[in-house]
Amino acid sequence: MMKTGMVKTKQRELIIAAVQGSRTHPTADEVFQSIRAQLPTISLATVYRNLGILSEQGVIRKIEIPDGRDRFDCCLADHDHFLCRSCGRLWDFQLAHPLVELIPPETGFQVQDYALVVRGTCRECAAASPGAEGSS
Ligand SMILES: [Zn+2]
Numbered sequence: 001m002m003k004t005g006m007v008k009t010k011q012r013e014l015i016i017a018a019v020q021g022s023r024t025h026p027t028a029d030e031v032f033q034s035i036r037a038q039l040p041t042i043s044l045a046t047v048y049r050n051l052g053i054l055s056e057q058g059v060i061r062k063i064e065i066p067d068g069r070d071r072f073d074c075c076l077a078d079h080d081h082f083l084c085r086s087c088g089r090l091w092d093f094q095l096a097h098p099l100v101e102l103i104p105p106e107t108g109f110q111v112q113d114y115a116l117v118v119r120g121t122c123r124e125c126a127a128a129s130p131g132a133e134g135s136s
């Protein structure tokens with residue numbers, strides 16, 4: 001019984017480390033792939049479950065992607081995300097003005113949190129794709 005608890009702790013540590021060790025906001029599947037070598041007995045379902053628990057606990061942050069798979073972020077500070085449709089990478093960025101300040105005060109909305117995922121083509125992909133500047 002003691003052992004089960006230790007295995008669970010170990011699993012969780014590896015999952016946190018996998019999210020922290022990636023700057024690309026990994027999916028549950030990518031976390032699973034990256035820790036499988038160290039923990040061959042772990043299942044994808046276990047990774048999913050632990051990622052859910054950790055994001056509920058506020059240890060990591062879950063980013064829901066419309067029409068896509070959830071991504072996980074170790075950076076809990078306020079920031080927003082840009083999803084590149086070409087390479088699939090999720091980039092961090094900071095809005096020039098906090099979004100909540102753009103909500104008209106007359107709405108009376110009291111904002112608790114929000115999630116913003118902007119989609120398009122990242123700078124690297126735009127630079128790599130010919131015709132992006134209208135030359136085609
Ligand atoms: Zn890209």
Ligand SMILES: [Zn+2]
Binds near residue numbers: 079080081091
């Ligand atoms: Zn992020």
